Amino acid sequence: MLRAIYDWVDERLDITPIWRDVADHEVPEHVNPAHHFSAFIYCFGGLTFFVVLIQILSGMFLAMYYVPDIINANESVKYLQDEVAMGAIVRGMHHWGASVAIVMLFLHTMRVFFTGSYKNPRELNWVVGVLIFFVMLGLGLTGYLLPWDNKAYFATKVTIEIVNSVPFIGEYIGLLLQGGDIVGAQTIARFFAIHVFFLPAALLGLLGAHFIIIRRQGISGPL
Structure with a gap:
């Protein structure tokens, strides 16, 4: 069935060359665990992407039940947790996945730094990676308030107070966030x-952008 669908689409869009270009891409020998034990450190990037996919899919599920207002937010989370089939599991995956994603991204960043993979000609990808790191931190920060319980409320108050303390622009950013x-x-x-x-x-x-640059430049060499 799947083969028939693929052939039908391929006949009209000629996707086989695109798929082969993606799937048949060779990787350097030093990232093959069969040849080098240290190759496992090159898996952190892929594992981070896998966790991010889980976060996206679980977040889409949570968004179907979440009500973003101060009256119903906490109740909608409780309903998801207690009444929806598999709701507690999916919410747990999203909750703990947020921490796992940050840890994996940190390990990936450390691998890139200590193997010198940020150097010429990969400086731009290093900048993109740092921006990804800050976006992930922002996702963790903004998601923390959404359950609207006491811990989330007071943690957000402290966060906004810290933002307000930033010289010159902190007050404006704090007002933008707090509303x-x-x-x-x-x-x-x-x-x-x-x-x-x-x-x-x-x-x-x-x-x-990160994946396109990696594809153009290839995986960096060993230390």
Whole structure:
């Protein structure tokens, strides 16, 4: 069945050359675990991408039940957790996946740094990777408020106070995030929009640029 669908699409769009270009790409010998034990450190990037995919898919599921307002936000999370089939599992995957993604991204960044993979001609990809790191931190920060419980509320207040302390522009950024004089309805609406629309769009764009550059330049050599 799948083969028939593939052949039908391939007949009209000629996708086989594109697929072969992606799937048949050779990788250097030093990233093959069969030849080098240290090759496992080159897996952190792929593992990070895998966790990000899980975050996207689980987040799409959560968004179908979440209500981003101060009256219903916490109740919608409780309903998802207690009433929806597999809801607790998916929410747990999303919750813990956020931490795992940051850890894996940190390990990947350390691998790139200590193997000198950020040097010429890969400086631009290093900059893109650092931007991805900050976007991931932003996703973790904005997602923390959404359950709208006491821990999320006071943690967000502390975060906005820290932002306000930044010289010159901190007050304006804090007002943009908070949306008013207090952490309330405007805050949760803005954090939800940033978490679900703005930052994921930025992340997908940066990931696309990251993969294109890797494909053009290839995987960096050994230490």
